[in-house]
Amino acid sequence: MKNELTVGFIGNPNCGKTTLFNAYTGAKLKVANWPGVTVEKKEGVFCYHQHNYKLVDLPGIYSLTSYTLEEKLSRRYILEGDVDVIINVVDASCLERNLFLTLQLIELGKPVVLALNMMDIVEERGMEIDLHRLPEMLGIPVVPVCARKKKGIDVLMHTVSHHQDKPIGALEHQHAKGDHCHDHHSEYPIVYSDKIEDLIDAVTERICAANKNIINHRWYALKVLEHDSEIMEELNIDFSDIVPHSLEKEIINQKYDFIEEIIAEVLMNKEKKQQMTDKIDLFLTHPIWGMPIFFGIMALIFFLTFSVGDLLAEWFSFLIDGVSSAISTGLDLISVAPWLKSLIVDGIIAGVGGILTFLPNIFILFLCLSFLEDSGYMSRVAYVMDSLMGRIGLSGRAFIPMLLGFGCTVPALMAARTLENKSDKLRTILVTPFMSCSARLPVYVLFSQMFFPKNAMLVAYSMYIIGPVVAIIAALIMWLFTGKEKKPALLIELPEYKTPNGRSIAIYVWEKVKDYLTKAGTTIFIASVILWFLLNFNFTGLCDMNESFAASIGKLLSPVMKPVGLSQWQIVVALISGIAAKEVVVSSCGVLFGIPNINSAAGIASFGAILTGMGFTGLNAFCLMLFCLLYSPCAAAIATLGREANSQKWAVFSVVYQTGIAWLVSFLVFQIGSLF
Amino acid sequence: MTLFEAQPGKKYLVKKLDMEEKIERRLEALGLTENSMIELLSCKRGGAMIVKIRGTRFALGKEICQAIYLWGDNNEK
Structure with a gap:
């Protein structure tokens, strides 16, 4: 017996492979209810009865042909990699379609164990599966499991350990059709004509x-x-x-x-019960109301993000205020050097602390998005948006990465992998960064409250409309440039609706909150420290802010930004630093203008007063928001874009063309707005 | 007739598929084989349709729907 057994999880998209993988390894990989969530092979280790198992979670596939990228990768991995046993995860509620892949896997000649997942749904619907007959007909062991409730997973691994050397077990079945002279029926479950x-x-x-x-x-x-x-x-x-x-x-x-x-x-008892999904679909995929309902849902999500998020943010900012003043007093008490105090208070607390107050907004946004993803609605969005996307030569499926872009651009770009056609994939990747990600949210929250106190939500909303509109126009122009290629046909599975699962939502939201906190502790922290140095030093050493390195850089570029209403050197510096991560625009403002808790009532008031004193008006603020929405993707997104497009050329292109578009749009808005 | 001309809420038997081979094989692998049952659940103006094939719902674009040929109305047969 080998010391370590490699077990591959293979199955149709959205059948619960990752849920099962998480159940074994304790990993917290993202799971949701739409086909194509997992796009990368993931490995984990699991110990059972003193034996080590290397588990490999693979992207979902419908068959083992070599038509799509995922199929090719998964197939090659099983054939060439050292997978000892295949666990074929099957959605028991869609047994018929899932068995197609099972038959192909059995033909591969490696030991296969069938994990019948979602048995709870089968029971719920009043269906029954004959668990004695199924293995007789397939020649492989069948283990019922419920990955979500972690039921049957020990039995499954036990079966794997016993089955590792036996590709096909006893078969007791004669095909209804054909009478082949060879004695294949005892060797292979499926005998052809x-x-x-x-x-x-x-x-x-x-x-x-x-x-x-x-x-x-x-x-x-x-x-x-x-x-x-x-x-x-x-x-x-x-x-x-x-x-x-x-x-x-x-x-x-x-x-x-x-x-x-x-x-x-x-x-x-096949399909005895009337299915809930059909009833819900009557509304959500309605020929006329489908699209308005989708827009309504998105509007509700952003409404909750701003209203509930802001409410929570107020409480949160009290907390941060308390902590920062305590640190400040503490530093005075132990009488640290003034420069060090300045670094901590004006650099780190102003930058990192300021950004933390937006956590409630981010939390609510991701909570809503996780409901959307886990309910089964995502695939429907592809259907609902198909005709609109068709006008710009993309299939409705390309809308899924764009929608995910409202959360974070990086996973959204990766989700574009499931698009089959190369040029569609490239176009989708190039316009996805225009969708306003959660990192841009602090900019809107801050500046819309500051300059449009009465219509703050409306102004912030407008960014979520302008982003997709620019994305669609950009995709249209690219389509016209590439000679109006034929629109790829929509083909996507629509999973059953499910009550969102508490655990998967908790994983999803916690990972996002953790990402945000990590970002505050790393990228934003470092950016704030670097900015503090650039602001307080020049070649001669410690200096006045107006003569610092940062000021020189900002002043150098300020003429370029004058026509778009962003001529203040501090704003220019904030925008440049925002390429590290979009939240940094806000944290940098805290550092640049020396405001400790920028999102608190006092912070907004004092920041607003400084900006107004510089001649910054509502129009300038709006242009700033627009510019933040559209200009260069953040560093992480640029890197991902280059990787996903298979060429750094496109990464550079996206930085240049997006910044160009940002400049152009803000220029138009500022110049036209100035006329009134 | 093609699926594109079918009526929502009715079940049909597939006569043949006539499209780019790559997509045709994919649909067959999903269970849309000749003489299999397809149920049209809903459709919309743009031409995309929701169908049920062997117990699973799929959204199909207009181009695909126009290339799926059906035997007449199953309910009348």
């Missing part, structure tokens, strides 16, 4: 003759029959006399014929 079986034999013979180092001949033979490009290339043998054309269609059909036989025998 005589014509195909004969071809498999012929191809197998030729593969064996070529003496390739291959164990699972049957799978290779089937792939040759399907004219699978990757396998044909790998084998590099001429089969054109045996299989002149692809038999993939027949093979798929026969697999489904067999699945129908299985379903007929093992599934009882």
Whole structure:
């Protein structure tokens, strides 16, 4: 027995692989209710009965062909990587469609254990699955589990440890159709028609003759029959006399014929109960009301973010105020050097402390987004937005990354991986940063309260409308430039609606809050310290703020920013530092203008007074918000963009063109606004 | 007739698929094989449709719906 067993989790998208993976490893990977949440292979370790298991969570796939990127990656990983046992996670409530992949996995020739997930839903719906008959027909062990409630997971791992050397167990089944002369029925769960079986034999013979180092001949033979490009290339043998054309269609059909036989025998009370999902869909995917309802939901999310978030933020800022004044008094008591006190109070507390007060807003926003993602509504959004996205040559599916962009641009860019067409993917990636992410929220909250106290929410709202509008126009222009390529067809699974799961929401929101706190403790902390130095030093040493390094940089660029109403050197410096992370625009303002708790009533009043004294009006503030919304993505997003687009060229491009658009839009608004 | 001309709320049997091979095979792998049942749940002006194939709901774009050929109305058969 090997010391460490590698176990791969494979299954259809959205069947609960990651939930199961989390249940074993204690990892806190994101789970939600839409297909394509996991886009990267993740590994974890699990110890059971003194044995180590390396668990690998793979992106969901519907079949083992080589049509999509995820399919290719997952397939290659199982074939080449050292996966010892495959756990095929199956959504028991959609057994029929899930079994297709199961049959393909069994044909791969590696030990497979079937994990029947979501058994609770099956029971809820009054369905029953014959757990004795199913393994007899498939020849592999079947273990019912409930990943969400961590039920059956020990049994599953126990089965894995016992099954690692036996690809196919006892089979007790005769196919209804066909009477092949070979005695395959005791060897393989699925036996094809005589014509195909004969071809498999012929191809197998030729593969064996070529003496390739291959164990699972049957799978290779089937792939040759399907004219699978990757396998044909790998084998590099001429089969054109045996299989002149692809038999993939027949093979798929026969697999489904067999699945129908299985379903007929093992599934009882199919679809007895009226399904809740259909009732909800009547409203949410309504031909006319679908889109207004979606906009309404988004408006509600941002309303809650601003109203409830601001309410909580007030309490939060009291706390921060207390802490910062305590630190300040403490520093006086132990009489530290004035420069050090300045660094701590004017640099760190002003920067980091100021940013922490926005945590409640961020918390509410992510809480709402997690409800959206976990309920099953995300896929519906792709459907609802399909016609609108069609006008700019994208499928509704491209809207999912854009919608995720309201949370954070980095995972949103990664979600674009599920788009199949390269040019659609690139266009989606290039416009996603225009969607206003949570990091830009502090800028809106602060400046809209300061300059538009009566219409603060309305002004902040406008950013969430302008962002997507600019994104859509940009995507349209790119589409026209690339010669109006054919719109990719929408094809997405719509999962059942589920009551959002407390645990997955807690994981999701906690990870985001942790990210935010980490960012405050790292990026924002460092940016504040660096800024403090740049503000208090020049070549001659400690100096007046107006002659510092920062001031020189800001003043150098200020003429460029004058036409957009942002000529103050402090604002220019804040914007530059904002490329580190968008919240830094706000934290930098705290440092630049020496305001300790910028989001408190007192902070807003004193900051507002300083800005007004500089000739900064509501129009300037609006242009600042616009500029923050549209200009260069933050450092993390730039890096991700380069990676996802497979070229740093596009990362550089996005910085330049987004900053250009930001300048242009703010310029127009400022110049036209100045006329009145 | 094609799926595009079908009526919401009714079930049909698939006659054939006629589209780019790559998408055709994907749909077949999802269970939309010849003579399988497809139920049209809802559709909208833009042409996208929600269908149920072997117990699972899918949203399909207009281009795909227009390339799925059906045997006449199953309810009348």
